[in-house]
Amino acid sequence: MESREHLGYSYEQILQVVKFLKLVVPNFKPLVGVICGSGLGPLADSLSDKIEVPYEDIPLFPASTVVGHGGKLVFGTVGGVPVICMKGRFHAYEGYPLWKVVMPVRVMRLMGVEYLIVTNAAGGIPSSMNVGDIMIIKDHVNMMGMGGQNPLRGPNIEEFGPRFPAMNKTYDRALVKAGLKIAESLGMEDMTHEGVYGCVGGPNYETIAELLMLQSCGVDSVGMSTAHEVIAAGHCGMKVFGFSLITNKAILDYDSSEVPNHEEVIAAAKAKEAKLQGFTEAMIKHMGSLKNAGPPSMCSCGGRR
Numbered sequence: 001m002e003s004r005e006h007l008g009y010s011y012e013q014i015l016q017v018v019k020f021l022k023l024v025v026p027n028f029k030p031l032v033g034v035i036c037g038s039g040l041g042p043l044a045d046s047l048s049d050k051i052e053v054p055y056e057d058i059p060l061f062p063a064s065t066v067v068g069h070g071g072k073l074v075f076g077t078v079g080g081v082p083v084i085c086m087k088g089r090f091h092a093y094e095g096y097p098l099w100k101v102v103m104p105v106r107v108m109r110l111m112g113v114e115y116l117i118v119t120n121a122a123g124g125i126p127s128s129m130n131v132g133d134i135m136i137i138k139d140h141v142n143m144m145g146m147g148g149q150n151p152l153r154g155p156n157i158e159e160f161g162p163r164f165p166a167m168n169k170t171y172d173r174a175l176v177k178a179g180l181k182i183a184e185s186l187g188m189e190d191m192t193h194e195g196v197y198g199c200v201g202g203p204n205y206e207t208i209a210e211l212l213m214l215q216s217c218g219v220d221s222v223g224m225s226t227a228h229e230v231i232a233a234g235h236c237g238m239k240v241f242g243f244s245l246i247t248n249k250a251i252l253d254y255d256s257s258e259v260p261n262h263e264e265v266i267a268a269a270k271a272k273e274a275k276l277q278g279f280t281e282a283m284i285k286h287m288g289s290l291k292n293a294g295p296p297s298m299c300s301c302g303g304r305r
């Protein structure tokens, strides 16, 4: 057989990472995984009975290189629900191949995670979205994936899921609706939207023409992450809930004097820390209650652990 370029960790390698983590947190089976976006690391700080494991201590884990991404796995509970948080994610623009970017999602799945909460900092395109608002993600447009950059590229690992996974059900509708209700119950309805996330490669922010193109494709929030993790999570049968924190408004006016920058992204996240923590905690408790009400029907797309 012709050789293929190296396209990822084997199932056995990922199991090795899981074995290591199970030694660090014996008898801990997380139900919910949380990926903290830029500046959103404090989402992990509210866990009870925390155990923190720096990425550099974990075999095969990449390093977190972006400001606002902490670089540790945090284990703990929220209202008794066992949770694992990635305080710091990996991005393609850091130089990581996508199979490496999503490796922690697969690790979470093998640790027992059934529900994944993905969060990100993003630019808001509709004029109705303000800095500090959240957008519950109902779908995504993966510009990188459409160009052939996909975390599932390469030999399929059947233990995780099928060669050709469906993605139309990946953002769980019931969780989207629950998220909107929970936001309302927390008095956040005026700052909460539902929309489509657009994933671009970065690290540059968009040109005006690019933003206009994304807008015409139905994209509401734009960022440089999330879609890859969601694809890997859907592939291995997790239920996914995601939200963008709108950290800056997309600049669509050639005469605007504004310029997007990472400092404003981090500052916007800091300003909403408490509200976002409360919202995420409520979503985690909701997921715990779903589990107690009966096992979720995992895997519309074939993940079969």
Ligand SMILES: O=P(O)(O)O[C@@H]1C[C@H](O)[C@@H](CO)O1
Pocket (backbone or CB within 6 Å): 036, 037, 038, 066, 089, 091, 119, 120, 121, 122, 202, 223, 224, 225, 226, 261, 262, 265
């Ligand atoms: O990790 P996320 O997607 O939250 O971070 C976004 C995209 C870039 O990493 C960074 C740009 O400010 O924010």
Ligand SMILES: Nc1nc2[nH]cnc2c(=O)[nH]1
Pocket (backbone or CB within 6 Å): 121, 122, 123, 124, 200, 202, 204, 205, 206, 222, 223, 224, 247, 248, 250, 260, 265
């Ligand atoms: N691509 C992109 N990523 C972001 N992350 C935070 N804001 C933005 C943005 O405007 N564009």
